[in-house]
Structures are given as C-alpha cells and as structure tokens.
Amino acid sequence: MDYTRMGEFKPTNFESDISGYSLETQNMFVKHYYGMIGAMVYRYYEYAIVVDANIGGYNVGRDFAKNIMKKSIYLNLGVRAEREFSEYFRIFIRPSYEVKSYKLTIPETTQTLQHRLNGLYVNVGFTYRLPELRRCFLKTCHAQINHAHGNREYRSRRHPIYKKQNPHYGENYPELIKYKGKNKNKLNPY
Ligand SMILES: [Zn+2]
Numbered sequence: 001m002d003y004t005r006m007g008e009f010k011p012t013n014f015e016s017d018i019s020g021y022s023l024e025t026q027n028m029f030v031k032h033y034y035g036m037i038g039a040m041v042y043r044y045y046e047y048a049i050v051v052d053a054n055i056g057g058y059n060v061g062r063d064f065a066k067n068i069m070k071k072s073i074y075l076n077l078g079v080r081a082e083r084e085f086s087e088y089f090r091i092f093i094r095p096s097y098e099v100k101s102y103k104l105t106i107p108e109t110t111q112t113l114q115h116r117l118n119g120l121y122v123n124v125g126f127t128y129r130l131p132e133l134r135r136c137f138l139k140t141c142h143a144q145i146n147h148a149h150g151n152r153e154y155r156s157r158r159h160p161i162y163k164k165q166n167p168h169y170g171e172n173y174p175e176l177i178k179y180k181g182k183n184k185n186k187l188n189p190y
C-alpha cells in the first residue's frame with residue numbers, strides 16, 4: 001500500500017487552449033497486489049545484486065470511477081543491492097521503476113484517454129529470515145553454534161542476529177581471549 005499524492009493533470013496537446021485539472025482528493029492510498037520473481041546475478045563475499053520484478057494489479061481507491069477505467073497491469077522492475085550480515089539478517093537498497101496506466105473511456109463517445117502513473121522508487125530496508133531451530137533454553141549455555149541437548153538440536157543463545165557465524169565453530173570472538181586487550185601482556189591470561 002502506497003501513500004500517494006497526485007499533482008495537477010496537464011494536457012499533452014493544445015496546452016494553450018485546455019486548462020489543467022486538479023483532483024478533489026489529491027491524497028490517497030494506492031494498493032498493489034503482485035507476485036514477485038527475481039534472481040541473484042552477482043555475489044562478492046557478503047554483497048549481492050538481485051534483479052527482480054513485481055507483476056500484478058493495482059487499485060486506486062473509491063474516489064475513482066472505476067467503471068470507465070480500463071487498468072493496465074502493474075509492473076515494477078528493480079535492482080536490489082544487499083549486504084548480508086548473517087544467515088538471518090541483511091540490509092538492502094532497491095531502486096526501481098514502476099509502470100502502470102489506465103485508459104479512460106469518455107462517456108457517450110468511442111474515444112479513450114490514456115493516463116500513465118509511472119514512478120521511480122528507492123526502497124531501503126532489511127530482511128530477517130526466521131531461524132529454523134529453536135533458541136537454546138539453557139541460560140548458562142555458551143555454545144556459539146547449533147548444538148544438541150538431549151536428542152533435540154538448538155540454535156546458539158550467543159549468536160547475535162547481525163553477526164555471521166561459522167557453522168563449525170562460531171565466530172563471536174574471532175580473536176582468542178589470550179590475545180585480546182590487556183591479556184596480551186599477561187603471562188597467564190586464563
Ligand atoms: Zn545450549
């Protein structure tokens with residue numbers, strides 16, 4: 001659902017003879033319903049480029065006389081640049097171009113008018129994938145990787161959603177504790 005403000009309609013022909021037209025209700029919510037298709041086309045470590053398309057329909061709301069409108073499909077083509085923080089969390093920026101229009105049948109004539117409602121968008125956001133495993137229930141458990149208690153597997157309690165983890169040993173502390181901070185100078189850091 002998009003909050004949209006429509007400006008003045010201006011004629012594309014006979015501009016000096018025909019005046020423009022402003023809507024009574026300029027602010028409205030435009031609803032989109034669509035399917036999405038896309039593919040990753042490039043990947044460099046934690047960065048990725050995804051090309052995708054939203055294809056469906058749109059609804060401009062009750063203030064439009066929909067019985068004389070013939071709507072086109074709604075098409076939104078975008079390129080999403082992603083940065084992956086962990087297997088669950090990534091941020092993205094997605095510039096996209098949107099194509100939609102409608103034909104207006106002028107009552108009591110056979111003439112139609114084409115209105116284009118195209119738009120350029122830049123979306124910024126994040127995606128979060130729900131983990132498939134339950135979080136470990138044991139408050140004192142320090143395991144950094146997926147592990148089992150009894151015969152059930154759990155996900156680590158120590159895994160911040162934004163931090164990448166090696167599935168074999170975890171990566172919360174990539175530097176050994178004995179090399180960290182003032183421990184460097186200690187003979188026996190443990
Ligand atoms: Zn545990």
